[in-house]
Amino acid sequence: MDVRLKAFERLLNIMDDLREKCPWDRKQTLESLSLLTIEETYELVDAIQEGDMEELKGEIGDLMLHMVFYSKIASEKKAFDITDVLNAICDKLVHRHPHIYSDVVAEDEETVKKNWELLKLQEKGKKSILQGVPKSLPSMVKAYRIQEKVKQVGFEWEEIEEVWEKVEEELGELQVSVDDRESSERIADEFGDVIFALINYARYLKIDPEAALEKTNKKFIRRFKYIEDHATKPLADLSLDEMDELWDSAKKIEKNNN
Structure with a gap:
């Protein structure tokens, strides 16, 4: 068996065990999981922005677990199962890539994206x-x-x-x-x-x-922490000019390190 399929089958079997035997996993619903999924998604983005591949591997696994979890709950409701989910996304990808699986010509990214949006409108009857x-x-x-x-x-x-x-x-x-x-x-x-x-x-x-703003957030936090770490008295007692001087020092250090 393909090692990828074997690993995925292992995850499915573990999910079955957890849903049957673990009090916490047994209690979860689609609604209760949804907030956790949002948190996991942000953690995935953090790993990407930090360039931490080991952390990224773990976060991808966490999200994959959630997808399997949702599918397991849906199967218990007789709505659909993981097989239906995987077949549905495969069918969608084939249909929305006619330049790969049909005779449509799309030689650049913009044409692909335009075709994708038009096909989405046709599929779901959206106005x-x-x-x-x-x-x-x-x-x-x-x-x-x-x-x-x-x-x-x-x-x-x-x-x-x-x-x-x-x-x-x-x-x-x-x-x-x-x-x-x-x-x-x-x-x-x-x-x-x-x-x-x-x-x-x-x-x-x-x-x-979004990424640009987050980079600025981190830069601000880094520089303000420098002020906190190098202040000679409580921040509330520092004048704005004194804080600005420390801020400029932080900027100079960053510039010299780059």
Whole structure:
């Protein structure tokens, strides 16, 4: 037997044992697992961003366990089993890659993505290309996916300069809203427009805005911890100028180490 199949069969058998014999595993439902799956997904992303391949292996395993767990619960409900799940994804992949499994020609990535979206609409009878964007996605990721979706039907700026002009336009509208002391709700709307435009600009620059922001978060934490570690008195007693001086020292150290 293929070692991959043997390993997968082992996981399925262990899942059967756990569901039958373990009080915790026996108690789990689709709903209770869903929150844990979200946590595991973020841990997978952390491992990728840290470049930790050993940790990544473990996180992939955790997510794979969850997929098997969901399938096991569904089989108990007589809804479907793991075989149905695997066959369904195989059928979907074959259908959405006609340039591989049929006579359709797609010589570049953009054509493949356009064909994928059109086939999705046909399969599920959807009336909007945006129906495929999950409602529960974090807002920044959702904005990126929305922009990627509409791009497939040509709703896209032609030049990156136009995208930046849109960012500047939205920034100007936000500033006017603040200067005119408009309602907090109106200012929030304008602020959201700025973020959406910046995410679009990041997309044109081939930058993942979520990953870029997380990198900045980590940089801020690293530098602030430097302030905490090198402060000669409690932070509350430091002036802003004193904290800025330590902050600049942290920046210089990072620059010298790079």
